[in-house]
Amino acid sequence: MSLNHQATRFSCSWPWSTLVLTCDGRVVCGCADPYAQRVLGDARTQTMSDVWTDDTIRDLRADLNGGGSAFCGDCPLKLPLPPPDSESGQDAAAPRPLDAGALPSRLYIECTAACNISCLDACCAPETGITRTRQAGMLDFDLFTKVVEETGPSLTRIDFFNYGEAFLHKRAVEMCEHIKRRFPQVYLYTSTNGLALTEARARQLVHSGIDEVTFSVDGAFPESYGRYRQRGNFEVALRNLRAMTDEKRSAGRDLPFINWRYILFRWNDSHEEMDHARALAEEIGVDRLTWEITDHPESAYSRRFAPGTDDHTAIRREIWDDSNLGNAIPGATPRARIDLHRLVPGLPLLGRRGGRLRLRPQVKNLSTRPFPAQASYGRRLVRLGAQLRGADGSMRNRDHARAWLQATLEPGQTHDVPIEIPLPDTPGRYQLTLDLVSEGIDWFEACGSPTTSAPLVVW
Numbered sequence: 001m002s003l004n005h006q007a008t009r010f011s012c013s014w015p016w017s018t019l020v021l022t023c024d025g026r027v028v029c030g031c032a033d034p035y036a037q038r039v040l041g042d043a044r045t046q047t048m049s050d051v052w053t054d055d056t057i058r059d060l061r062a063d064l065n066g067g068g069s070a071f072c073g074d075c076p077l078k079l080p081l082p083p084p085d086s087e088s089g090q091d092a093a094a095p096r097p098l099d100a101g102a103l104p105s106r107l108y109i110e111c112t113a114a115c116n117i118s119c120l121d122a123c124c125a126p127e128t129g130i131t132r133t134r135q136a137g138m139l140d141f142d143l144f145t146k147v148v149e150e151t152g153p154s155l156t157r158i159d160f161f162n163y164g165e166a167f168l169h170k171r172a173v174e175m176c177e178h179i180k181r182r183f184p185q186v187y188l189y190t191s192t193n194g195l196a197l198t199e200a201r202a203r204q205l206v207h208s209g210i211d212e213v214t215f216s217v218d219g220a221f222p223e224s225y226g227r228y229r230q231r232g233n234f235e236v237a238l239r240n241l242r243a244m245t246d247e248k249r250s251a252g253r254d255l256p257f258i259n260w261r262y263i264l265f266r267w268n269d270s271h272e273e274m275d276h277a278r279a280l281a282e283e284i285g286v287d288r289l290t291w292e293i294t295d296h297p298e299s300a301y302s303r304r305f306a307p308g309t310d311d312h313t314a315i316r317r318e319i320w321d322d323s324n325l326g327n328a329i330p331g332a333t334p335r336a337r338i339d340l341h342r343l344v345p346g347l348p349l350l351g352r353r354g355g356r357l358r359l360r361p362q363v364k365n366l367s368t369r370p371f372p373a374q375a376s377y378g379r380r381l382v383r384l385g386a387q388l389r390g391a392d393g394s395m396r397n398r399d400h401a402r403a404w405l406q407a408t409l410e411p412g413q414t415h416d417v418p419i420e421i422p423l424p425d426t427p428g429r430y431q432l433t434l435d436l437v438s439e440g441i442d443w444f445e446a447c448g449s450p451t452t453s454a455p456l457v458v459w
Contacts, residue, residue: 009067010078015060016100019052019151020108020162024135025143027051029060031108032077034123034163035133043143048150049102058098065095103154109147110162111139111169116196117232121297124163131164138169145178152183160190160210167196173204180209187211187377191261193229194237202243206256211377214259215241215286220277224268228300238284245285255376260284261320262328263292264302274328281329289328290320317447325438325447331368331411334444338363338384338434338452348455349432357421361434361452363405364414371436373405379440382409384417391429391455402437423458430456 012030020028025044028036040060041051051057063069067081113134118125131137148158158179166172179188191214197205205213215237219225222234229237244258260281262268274291281289293312295301305312318328327333339362342349351357363384365371371382386401403419424430435451436444445451 009081009083010064010072011067011081012064012072012075012077012079014077015057015064016096017104018106018108019048019104021110021139021147022134022162023110023112023137023139023164025140029057029071030075030077031159031162032075034128034130037073038071038075043147048104048147052100052103061096061098061100065098101154103151105155106157106159107147107151107155108159108162109139109144109175110164111160111166111172111175112137113162113164114138114168115163115165115193116168117165117193118230120228120230120300141171141175144175148179148182152179152186155183155186157187157189160188161192165193165196166190167192167201173201173208176205176208176210184209187379190214191216193217193232194240195232197240197243199240199243202240203247206244206247206251206253210256211379212255212257212259213244214261216261216263217241218263218265219268220262220273220280224265224273227267228263228265238280241286242284249285253376254372254380257288257380258286260286260289261292262289263294264305265300266302266304267300269302269304278328278330282332286329288332289318290326291315291318291328292320323446324441325444327447329368333367333447333449334369334371334382334436334438335366335447335449336363336371336436336444337366337450338436340434340452340454342454348429348457350457350459351421351423353423353427353458354425355423357423357456358418359421360416360418362414363409363417363436365409365411366449368411370411371405371409373408379438381439382436383439384419385435385437385443386419386421387433387435388424388456389431389433389453391431393431396424396430400432423456427458430458432456 014030020031021043022028022036025042026036026039027041027043029038029040040057041054060069060071072078113131114137115124115126118127124130160166160176176188179186188210189212194215217237218228225234226232262277278289293305316322317326317333319326325334349357372380375381382405384403388397388400389395401419401421403417405417406415409415431453433451433453
């Protein structure tokens with residue numbers, strides 16, 4: 001658990017972007033509110049637009065503009081602010097408009113607060129009584145469709161989970177199908193322990209249109225898995241995970257993107273077990289294996305991988321929160337070499353102000369996974385990008401230019417990728433940096449892939 005809840009001066013972006021629908025129809029402010037103590041409204045009696053524009057959330061935004069809010073209580077999502085600038089007297093919390101539009105851009109949907117297992121000292125474990133804080137066991141399907149219809153046109157993302165195991169709801173897969181049928185532009189994500197699925201439902205989920213699925217499986221052997229996922233079944237979780245990857249492969253689909261998330265504890269963090277997880281992930285065919293670092297519960301967290309340790313540094317590219325590109329499967333982290341051939345090596349690139357510079361770099365895939373030139377959803381699309389910097393290296397435009405790969409770049413392959421660079425209107429010396437970018441996620445540089453830079457002179 002984060003200690004950010006102790007901050008007396010803090011910021012938060014949630015009230016400007018996100019709402020959470022609980023399974024009984026109440027609307028809360030953040031996913032870190034397991035007992036629904038910070039209620040903004042009720043979808044059963046209000047429209048989602050009414051909740052989003054009501055005085056309750058507007059007052060919260062006003063408080064956050066001032067650097068804090070009693071409404072937030074012990075929420076661990078708080079981002080502490082530095083103290084005000086003593087010299088200028090300016091506060092570090094930049095005011096944002098109280099009007100955040102008619103509707104949010106992101107929505108969490110909680111199908112149920114119930115769970116089929118009991119995770120060690122977890123706030124959502126059945127023993128904590130979280131279900132007693134909800135007035136319904138399962139989200140009403142008609143209420144679900146009402147909320148989706150009201151918010152869908154404004155949404156860019158739906159997180160189809162909150163507290164509880166979403167797929168305990170008998171119509172959960174049908175809900176996913178409904179979202180993608182009505183609003184295909186919404187990025188639909190879910191996280192599951194995988195145990196409430198059957199192989200048939202797991203295969204159906206592949207065809208629902210969902211964009212990304214995370215399986216939480218915290219161990220590579222049944223014994224270690226069961227120490228945290230108490231009453232869980234390691235074999236069932238892997239069987240359903242495998243059913244999804246097999247169906248995705250046999251159907252020739254690039255979606256959903258399938259993650260295996262593995263929380264590191266002191267009993268599952270050995271070299272042997274982590275290497276076994278890597279091998280299992282490769283054999284099952286998941287897209288991504290990532291480690292999650294936690295400091296909770298106190299008796300269980302991995303001391304070996306505590307932040308600041310050498311072991312933590314060694315796997316920093318494989319950690320869930322470090323980069324959405326990171327991958328613990330050997331060789332699967334995106335990595336490329338970009339060669340920019342010039343007639344006279346060492347001389348700067350030259351161009352006239354306001355003109356265009358045409359380059360033809362060669363890109364080689366140094367990873368074990370293909371770089372897709374096309375994708376069902378843009379977040380998995382890979383393109384060549386150019387960043388414009390000043391002569392001193394300062395960033396001028398991170399998204400200065402883009403170029404499409406001419407075909408999917410398979411592991412070990414090299415392709416020419418023509419790119420056209422618009423030149424600045426101001427003459428001078430610049431620096432051009434080339435890198436690949438996984439659209440909607442991050443630049444390859446974020447996970448350690450080398451970039452290629454060249455000086456640029458504009459006359």
